[in-house]
Amino acid sequence: MQIADTRISILETAARLYADLGYSAVSMRDVATAVGVTPANLYHHFKGKDELVREAVAHVFAQKTAPIADLLDAQGEGTDRLKFFVDYFVRLLTDDWVFFRLLVRELVDGDEKRLNDLARSVLERPFRSVSGLAGQGQSADERFMATISTIAVILGHVLLSGLLPHLPGASPDHSTPTAIAMHISTMLRRAFQSNAKD
Amino acid sequence: MQIADTRISILETAARLYADLGYSAVSMRDVATAVGVTPANLYHHFKGKDELVREAVAHVFAQKTAPIADLLDAQGEGTDRLKFFVDYFVRLLTDDWVFFRLLVRELVDGDEKRLNDLARSVLERPFRSVSGLAGQGQSADERFMATISTIAVILGHVLLSGLLPHLPGASPDHSTPTAIAMHISTMLRRAFQSNAKD
DNA sequence: GTCTATATTCCGATAGAC
DNA sequence: GTCTATCGGAATATAGAC
Numbered sequence A, B: 001m002q003i004a005d006t007r008i009s010i011l012e013t014a015a016r017l018y019a020d021l022g023y024s025a026v027s028m029r030d031v032a033t034a035v036g037v038t039p040a041n042l043y044h045h046f047k048g049k050d051e052l053v054r055e056a057v058a059h060v061f062a063q064k065t066a067p068i069a070d071l072l073d074a075q076g077e078g079t080d081r082l083k084f085f086v087d088y089f090v091r092l093l094t095d096d097w098v099f100f101r102l103l104v105r106e107l108v109d110g111d112e113k114r115l116n117d118l119a120r121s122v123l124e125r126p127f128r129s130v131s132g133l134a135g136q137g138q139s140a141d142e143r144f145m146a147t148i149s150t151i152a153v154i155l156g157h158v159l160l161s162g163l164l165p166h167l168p169g170a171s172p173d174h175s176t177p178t179a180i181a182m183h184i185s186t187m188l189r190r191a192f193q194s195n196a197k198d
Numbered sequence C: 001g002t003c004t005a006t007a008t009t010c011c012g013a014t015a016g017a018c
Numbered sequence D: 001g002t003c004t005a006t007c008g009g010a011a012t013a014t015a016g017a018c
Helices: A006-019 A028-035 A039-045 A049-074 A081-095 A097-107 A112-131 A139-161 A178-194 B006-021 B028-035 B039-045 B050-073 B081-095 B099-110 B110-129 B141-163 B179-194
Strands: none
Touching: A006 A028, A006 A039, A006 A049, A006 A097, A028 A049, A028 A112, A049 A097, A049 A112, A049 B099, A081 A097, A081 A112, A081 A139, A081 A178, A097 A112, A097 A139, A097 B081, A097 B099, A097 B141, A112 A139, A139 A178, A139 B099, A139 B141, A139 B179, A178 B141, A178 B179, B006 B028, B006 B039, B006 B050, B006 B099, B028 B039, B028 B050, B050 B081, B050 B099, B050 B110, B081 B099, B081 B110, B081 B141, B081 B179, B099 B110, B099 B141, B141 B179
């Protein structure tokens, strides 16, 4: 389309700036300048900064999370669905720096309402899909914790990826999505498969 | 001591505010008011906001991380040092919300220099101590990744802990430090012990 | 729907008295 | 070492023309 949809342009530019610098570090002027409009224009499309932040975050989450559960559910029973989820989720977080940083910012800064929105819009469907993949022989509590651990280890790896070059013994190969995903898959398989007793 | 050390008081108050709200959301006025001094006083003790932020973060990290490696190294060979580390680190992150949030903020927002400082001041010594605990029979690369995974799963669990009540199947017991630490220890033991082949 | 112009508040930072 | 007073600029937000 030739006529740019200003509202969408504002949302995506704002989301990128918020992801990089944090909400409070980005002014309405900054967003307006980056989009190429005046600050007053932003107030035509959004009530104020709070609304712009909320809608920018929701815009990114809505775009990125819709495919996750669909792709998971489409996997046949014969495939390694846990490995598929790990590969997909690692790749999503490492490839889309905006999504990852907004996700972490919401997890750290979000109040109860925003955490609830986050749970329902981003993590609930993948959570349900993964719940059945790990620790089938265990109790409901153990399966719940195993699911959390699966998401946690992926999130933690990506969060630490920027730090790896500064730790002793690191090599560039350790930060690649492929290496991370492969390591996590192997680790989770060992941890949660066939553990009748220990 | 009766005479309050204003500088220390500024550092600790600032660190708490920065942890809760983020660096750019907290003004020098906010810090001064919370401490009970005037904004001009802050500029007597620190060159400006940048320096105050850096020193406040460094102050918290220096206090909290010194005991970690010492305690780890003091553990005898016969004890379960991996379990000890997991218990200690989970407890540290869950009990000290200021430390945890500052850590995550530095991981997400830090530039190369700050990440390097973070690696050396906080994570390098525990990293070395943990490196020998998991996956003894494996290659250097595998042990490196296993160490990262150990820290990652703990970090991820704490990061997700605020979200658990909003996920299906959760109970309050899942968010307790004891339950988290126990689950992670069991998981890591299964994942990294005695894996000659699979 | 986008602009110009502006109101009002808040920001980081400094000068100088005590 | 702490204060009062203040500067110059940037923040969010609004009014009203086009």
